[in-house]
Amino acid sequence: MRKLMTTVCIMIIATGMIFAGGTGESKSGTAETVTLRWLMQVSSAEEARQWRELAAGVTERYPDILVELSTTDWNGYWTKLPSELAGGNPPDILYMQSMRAKDYLEAGFLPLSQYVADDPDINIADFYSGILEGLSIGEELYCLPYDFGPYVMFYNQDLFDLYGLPYPDTIETTEDFEKLCSQFADHGTYGTVVPTVMDKLYTYFLGSGASLFAADGTVKVNDSRKIETIEYLQGLIDQGYAPRISDTGNNNWDREQFYAGNVATYLDGPWNLTNIKEKSSFAVGVTMVPPGNLYQRSQVAGSGFGISKDTDYPGEAYLAIKELTSKNSLSKLAGWGRALPARSSVRDVFYELHADVNGLHDAVEKSITTDIGVPFITPIRWQQVTNTISQNLEAIFIGNVSARKGLDNAQKIIDGILGQ
């Protein structure tokens, strides 16, 4: 009996080893038509329909390529994508966001530079260079971008009208901005809201001349410039210019405060404009991010489509993502308000769609000029680093610890993460 038990145990372990070391399974598909699977995150049924239309566009252009879309919610995507990549045989076409790119591209995605170089008609120069950079590792490009955007400041026009305040187009210093906030405070409203996610806060850091990332890939958060920046933001909350964070589990807390009309301004990218219009009941205006105490800077981010390393049809998948990010597709996306297109040639479609939004064109165009727009190139293990920073920023903004102590604490953990 003991023998039997031992045999069973060995069998389990052996099978376990075999499965653990496994790669993908074989794939079916006829010679004529290639079916590509595309994993995408969506936020509404409407959005899923629009992506399907683009997928159909691929087949229209290349009749023997069929693109099959499967969708998840935003958070679900970041659980599903690693599982798919771990499981072998992941979907062929994958969505990727520039802020998360470093953790995924090299290990999971197919390098594209060679394809682009061999392709005479892609016109890569049409894409905004900063976002191409964001979706590359070094010189190697991994994704073709479809949207991008600089951070800009959205404002609740109705709230400005209600209190007879001029729209915030002329803010030139941090003092101007504080003054504006104080005027809202006089009316019992918050002038702005402070995010705790580093992706959004980065713009503030840039404005005060603090770069988060050193060339050697280290991250420093506790030098004096950063502490000052955080103290400044903390001051906004302490003075009642911004609400004190009450929902720590929610990355969209600042957005939701703005949608609800609880705050007059907030920072976000143009990618969210359509959503703001849907979720709020007031007119919205756009202006550039308020300058920091040294510079006027804006962080540029975006997303695109890449191909999984394990795909059986790299050539077809390349054609597919090329079509998904073609002028034609991107102008459709822009027309639906889904994205500020990554191609300069069709950017105007987006502006025309949102012609009713005050200041959109100028704010965006100025923010992406090379001396203001800074691509957000993250170091490896960024998700763990940014989570660490957010966790400590929450504690700082809520008032549990001082800025210095909180950032020191974050630095200690970050050193551990990156030192490994």
Add this chain to the structure above:
Amino acid sequence: MQLGKNQRNMLTAVGFLSPNIIGFMLFTAIPVVQSLIISLYDWPTFGERKFIGLQNYIDLFTKDPLFPKVMGNTSIYVFCYVALNIVLALAMALWLTNIQRGEKLYRSVFFLPQVTPIVATGMIWKWLFLPKYGIINNFLGIFGVPDINWLGTTGTAMSAIIIMSVWQGFGYNMIIFIAGLYAIPESQIEAARIDGAGKWQVFIKIKFPLISPSIFFAIVMTVISSFQVFDQTMIMTAGGPANATNTLVLYLYNNAFTYLKMGYAAAMAWVLFAIIMIFTLLQMRLQKDFVTYE
């Protein structure tokens, strides 16, 4: 003959066990064993992997500043949650079995959170806990308690999570205790009453010993499940602020799916397994002294 009987027994047993055991091997045992293997590797969720022996375990205990923190948080959660859950479930079960009518209705009400999606009720709880505007602060304000940012303060966030979890979870144990209390023969309680025992004495002398096995079962199962607390902390606070509500499985999940360190996460899972195992064995040992079986 003896051997033949044994073999026959074995054959029958194999027949009865095989459907479940095949499924169990495939869908539980193999993944579990794999996770043990994975824990010995520097195993990114995808990409190149490298055998590193016990390094993940060593890192957990010597290098990772968060691991002791999440262990501490989880222990506090388990202790408070299990205690509150059991006491409340037992109290409500005693109460509900004492009223003659409507017991089923109340029972259903208290079980309701079990079937409600936590992603929805989690948000409502956040609103209840809101500083200044939330019901809880407004209610406490009546008694002069100052405004508390429940989920936003490192000192109170875990208590808020525990309160919410007890709300969500105690109905389950309550049903188990109700079932246990109903199983007590009326005659035994009557006999004690006739001997002049009061309600409290009936509880201590008759009811408690008789349902002690179900209390034991409930504690064991609740300890196991509460060590694995995940949904509540994920949805209510995502572990914040400053990791005050970061728990073991949440941290494990983040390592596996967000930080893409599968090997490290697997090591964490096996540490958790060891802890739960020790606790369960300890409880089994204690059971002999405290639980009365007939």
Add this chain to the structure above:
Amino acid sequence: MNEIKTNRQTYKPIIKKAANHIVLTVLAFIFLIPFLGMVITSLKPETEVLLLPIRIFGSRLAMENYQRAWTFFPFGQFLFNSVFIALCTSLVAVITSSMSGYAFSRLHFRGRDLLFTMYLGTLMIPQQVTVIPLFIIMRRFGWYDTYAAMVFPVGFTAFGTFLMRQFLLTIPYEIEDAARIDGCGAVESFIRIILPMAKSSIATLLIFTFINSWKSFLWPLIITGSDRVKTLPLGIYMFNGQYGTDWSGLMSAASIAIIPSFLVFILFQKYLVKGITMTGLGGR
């Protein structure tokens, strides 16, 4: 003197009863606040959900949330999948667990208790870490994005085996022995004698499995691809967008989603209590 006492005896219990019910009702109401909050929010216009200070009721009854919830994802399809998968999972769990429970409790073979302990041990490994190896196995089977993958890995449950074993231990051996003497084999006595006696513990297992399958999120998220086999929790989470959550839509979908599993609870709760009582989990 005597009369007063009688009066007391008649009225005191009634007053006490009434007081009991009043206090319990108040408690139940407080207890239900988060739940009521969910339903009320599901009826608020989307733009008013996050307004501060919180208003209990919206400016109007926003039934369009339910319409949105219904059309946001293929609600009917997801609902069907949820019910179908939960039922199949329960069925698999009941069949396999009662069989293995029988083997672990009433058949004698060597290594029985060791094997059983191994079963129990697996309950202590969090799902988050076994889910990727399991995913790889499903891929090998070609079960990705199928009902089979949603049902079988969940249906073969160690908890179910544990539950059934505990119950079957309580059935006196004499009953089965009598049948055996009459010439019944193990299979026959299992079907004819044991299973009918185990009705309520089967119901208990059914409820637990059904509810767990109904709520399950992580595994369905990972193993499904198309809308064909997705379940309601995945649909509910769809309201969690990249740029914020559609709370009123989410609450509407959640409010509808609890109905079937709550119905299962209401319908079977009689058996649930009985089942727990008899499994010995509930005391004896």
